[in-house]
Amino acid sequence: MSSLSQALWVLLLGSLLGLELIGKVPPTLHTPLMSGANAISGITVLASLTLIAQADGNGALLLLGGLSLGFALFNVIGGFLVTDRMLAMFSGRKTKGAN
Amino acid sequence: MDFASYAIDLVAVLLLALGMKGLAKVRTARSANGLAALAMGLAVVGLLLQLQPGPTAWLWIAAGTAAGGIAGLITAQRVPMTAMPETVALFNGCGGMASLLVALGVSLFQHEQADLVARISIVISVFVGAITFSGSIVAMAKLQGWLDTPDWTQSSLRHGLNISLAVACLAAGLALPGDPAGWPLWGLVLASTLLGIGVTLPIGGADMPVVISLLNSYSGVAAAAAGFVVGSQLLIVAGAMVGAAGLILTQVMCTAMNRSLVSVLFGGALGAKAGGSVGGGGDEAGYTRIVSCSPEECAMALESAERVVFVPGYGLAVAQAQHALRELSKLLEANGAEVTYAIHPVAGRMPGHMNVLLAEADVPYEQLVEMDTINPEFPRTDVVIVLGANDVVNPDAKTDPSSPLYGMPVLEVDQARQVFVVKRSLGAGYAGIANALFELPQTAMVFGDAKAVLQQLCTELRSQGVGTKTAVAA
Known part of the structure; x- marks a missing residue:
């Protein structure tokens, strides 16, 4: 039971953290941010590994x-x-004329 | 050992949070992305240390890693920047599929060890995972143009269908904890998958970015649920973070398009009643006062302009004309004109998509101006060139309450002295709605492919001796 309440606290705090972190984002970064957050959601690898190891x-x-x-x-x-x-396109501005 | 893996988990969570925070700032975004990837690697290593998998398990881990890793590597390198929304949708769907498969495995073969909490989590993981998967795949197929919006999905029939599917999901979900390996599981998989399709299919292409963002949030929820299933706190934190962040992004996109999430999800395709968005012939009849002009006339106007604003849209990206546009703006700058790019929040197919596409063509970041900043500047702008954008410059959105676009914030290009719209034909835009801008007296249409027109403009300007010193071979 304590592990459940612990997990629920983790869930709650994690959600609040997510809301806080993304508060102010320049529109330029929305697409990369969505794509980056999407990559992070692939953290399900941990569950897959657990499943394999305990098979x-x-x-x-x-x-x-x-x-x-x-x-x-x-x-x-x-x-x-x-x-x-x-x-890389946002930061690699020094290389001009790459056509 | 336990202590070490706890420590690794904590560091991984910290790095993930820092990575996500850094992704929200232009200067730190790239390193932050690396940081998040590092955190993910760390989490995997920590987990493997803790699990100590046997030789057979290692074999399967290697196989899965090789297959997924190579496919990801190739896709990430090959995919064109214009196809970014589809790509995010595809990746996202696969993330949902992964959560679904984990829950499926535990439910089928390890249900003896699963307590009630784990069984409820299995229900959530299967439900959300399946919706994320099928919804993302449908979203991708629609953006790629592989799927149309079938007519029946625009009738109220679909609500009945989706509600029955939702009820089926609920029934199967309630029955599953008591019978984890039987029909409720398969019923839930089937009904959730169909529900994902049924909910996404009726949504029009213009609203698709919002859907992808929402599905991105779902995949976080699915990951968090999978965390409950296998008892991983790291997974719960990361999943919850992505879920919450995805919701915020979805909200931002809805605000930018002046659409409520409810109307996106349940309102059907925008402009679907106004006729198909493909058949140009039927739509052209609606226009009566169209003035068209040649690239030469447009070049003459540009030559004498002191302030030029480009309004790039998805059509520009499709024509791969970013580089030609950059070249034209270099010529104009050499001629002494002030050149800026007006970026509507949803230009392209996703917020920020156009910024990525223009950055690819080396357009300086400072020249990209957001809607709220540039709108007051239009009255003192000499020439506006609209390239492959349509709905985001439609003045009806401000003046005509009967327009489906009414209320959407638009770029007020109709305030400028002269407007040129580069377009292939008079076909309607993505939302399938006629554009009043085209009929204004200061507007002239330049018909043709965006890239070809831009190159003609460059040639024309050069032949008049404009900006010869910066001339670059196309």
């Missing part, structure tokens, strides 16, 4: 876990890289 040799569980890991990592890796690609 105890159950083939179907391993398969589900492996698939889930693949989907989650696609989200994470793709998300972070594509965000970096976008943000």
